[in-house]
Amino acid sequence: MSDISALKYGLTHPIVCAKCSEDVLQGRSGGLSMREYAAVDVGFTTIGIQVWCRRHNINVVHIDFQGNRLPADFRCIEDPVDE
Ligand SMILES: [Zn+2]
Numbered sequence: 001m002s003d004i005s006a007l008k009y010g011l012t013h014p015i016v017c018a019k020c021s022e023d024v025l026q027g028r029s030g031g032l033s034m035r036e037y038a039a040v041d042v043g044f045t046t047i048g049i050q051v052w053c054r055r056h057n058i059n060v061v062h063i064d065f066q067g068n069r070l071p072a073d074f075r076c077i078e079d080p081v082d083e
Helices: 018-025
Strands: 040-044 048-053 058-064
Touching: none
Parallel strands: none
Antiparallel strands: 040 048, 048 058
């Protein structure tokens, strides 16, 4: 894995908490954007990866790998100029 193109910011569909999203849409986030308001933990579980909303203490999504082992790249690149 020498190609670093996949390590740049490439989110096309952010995963957001439904309750946080509602807070932002209803003006209950104190003027913060969804990205600023979101407070999540992301991590591996016994079955896959889970996103957990710390603000509401609820599951956002739990992705079940169904026993599959998927390729993952944990290398970090620092290139703040190239957005
Ligand atoms: Zn939330």
